[in-house]
Amino acid sequence: MSGEASTEAGAAHRPTERLRADAAGVARAAALLGSGRLVGIPTETVYGLAADGRNAEAVAALYAAKGRPRFNPLIAHLGRPEDALRVGRFDAAAQALAAAFWPGPLTLVVPLAAPDAVCDLARAGLDTVALRVPSHPVASAILQACGFPVVAPSANRSGRLSPTAAGHVLADLDGRIDAVLDGGTTEIGLESTIVACLGAAPVLLRPGGVPRDALERVIGGPLAEPRAEPGAPISPGLLLSHYAPRAGVRLGATRICAGEAALLFGAAQPVGLGRATAMLNLSPAGDLAEAATNLFGHLRRLDESGAAAIAVVPIPEFGLGEAVNDRLRRAAADR
Numbered sequence: 457m458s459g460e461a462s463t464e465a466g467a468a469h470r471p472t473e474r475l476r477a478d479a480a481g482v483a484r485a486a487a488l489l490g491s492g493r494l495v496g497i498p499t500e501t502v503y504g505l506a507a508d509g510r511n512a513e514a515v516a517a518l519y520a521a522k523g524r525p526r527f528n529p530l531i532a533h534l535g536r537p538e539d540a541l542r543v544g545r546f547d548a549a550a551q552a553l554a555a556a557f558w559p560g561p562l563t564l565v566v567p568l569a570a571p572d573a574v575c576d577l578a579r580a581g582l583d584t585v586a587l588r589v590p591s592h593p594v595a596s597a598i599l600q601a602c603g604f605p606v607v608a609p610s611a612n613r614s615g616r617l618s619p620t621a622a623g624h625v626l627a628d629l630d631g632r633i634d635a636v637l638d639g640g641t642t643e644i645g646l647e648s649t650i651v652a653c654l655g656a657a658p659v660l661l662r663p664g665g666v667p668r669d670a671l672e673r674v675i676g677g678p679l680a681e682p683r684a685e686p687g688a689p690i691s692p693g694l695l696l697s698h699y700a701p702r703a704g705v706r707l708g709a710t711r712i713c714a715g716e717a718a719l720l721f722g723a724a725q726p727v728g729l730g731r732a733t734a735m736l737n738l739s740p741a742g743d744l745a746e747a748a749t750n751l752f753g754h755l756r757r758l759d760e761s762g763a764a765a766i767a768v769v770p771i772p773e774f775g776l777g778e779a780v781n782d783r784l785r786r787a788a789a790d791r
């Protein structure tokens with residue numbers, strides 16, 4: 457308890473509006489999302505915690521509200537298939553799958569075509585994007601009113617059960633999100649099936665609401681199996697490659713070595729900072745939500761500066777710092 461208040465500045469207490477599943481509720485939900493707020497919405501699977509996928513601050517606030525220790529890439533939801541087709545690059549298989557199963561419980565992972573449509577943080581820095589067009593009428597109405605991609609992981613605190621009613625969302629997140637739209641009880645359906653279409657044969661990343669044989673009939677052949685990292689046990693987390701800069705990444709740096717770029721946080725001044733070939737600060741004010749917002753963009757820019765390595769100063773391990781450090785450790789390990 458005592459840790460919570462001090463570690464979760466991004467999820468400060470605020471009144472959570474209750475919205476009805478009528479035209480006014482849908483319009484209010486879309487307006488809140490457009491101004492960077494967080495709204496619990498019903499989908500055909502469970503209630504999702506929705507945020508503007510373009511807006512890295514909104515996405516950082518979403519992670520803070522959920523108390524997620526990791527920045528997993530999020531699924532971007534759109535109101536119409538044609539909207540989704542503009543965000544990614546769809547090869548023949550992806551086009552066929554979208555035509556056959558959207559709207560519905562199929563998520564397609566494709567190369568990103570519109571970089572500003574889904575921010576780096578929502579994609580966990582990857583150059584690919586997960587897209588879905590839900591069929592739930594209320595979700596669909598909100599997404600069509602928004603017109604931009606909306607990320608929406610399950611609307612529960614990390615480690616809790618996925619919510620199938622507005623009351624469950626409030627039990628977990630009342631005072632931590634801006635609104636919840638009550639669309640009744642969602643069917644306790646399966647999660648969306650996730651298929652990656654990234655060049656070779658489409659790969660089944662997660663089984664779900666659309667069965668394998670239906671997918672294989674549409675693509676006219678077998679789905680490929682995901683490959684885990686060598687020697688690693690198969691688990692969904694491991695099937696997902698993560699963002700790795702070309703430059704080496706050195707964590708906990710209190711001094712800068714020759715040829716290194718510096719990734720700073722707060723007021724810390726590592727020894728030899730003058731030697732840094734480039735430097736950026738994740739949050740001069742020491743705000744972990746701001747650090748999350750800037751994380752992938754800053755890493756990318758320092759990597760593009762041509763530095764041999766990126767030295768990262770120590771970042772606190774509480775609140776969103778845990779997820780920031782998790783991603784930095786993966787970037788450092790993935791050599």
Ligand code: AMP
Nearest residue numbers: 528529530531565582584585586609696
């Ligand atoms: P959900 O928990 O239903 O919101 O789904 C999120 C999951 O989608 C992530 O944990 C990943 O497994 C998957 N995902 C999202 N984006 C990508 C991506 N770019 N590449 C591979 N998998 C992704």
Ligand code: MG
Nearest residue numbers: 609610612618
């Ligand atoms: Mg969940």
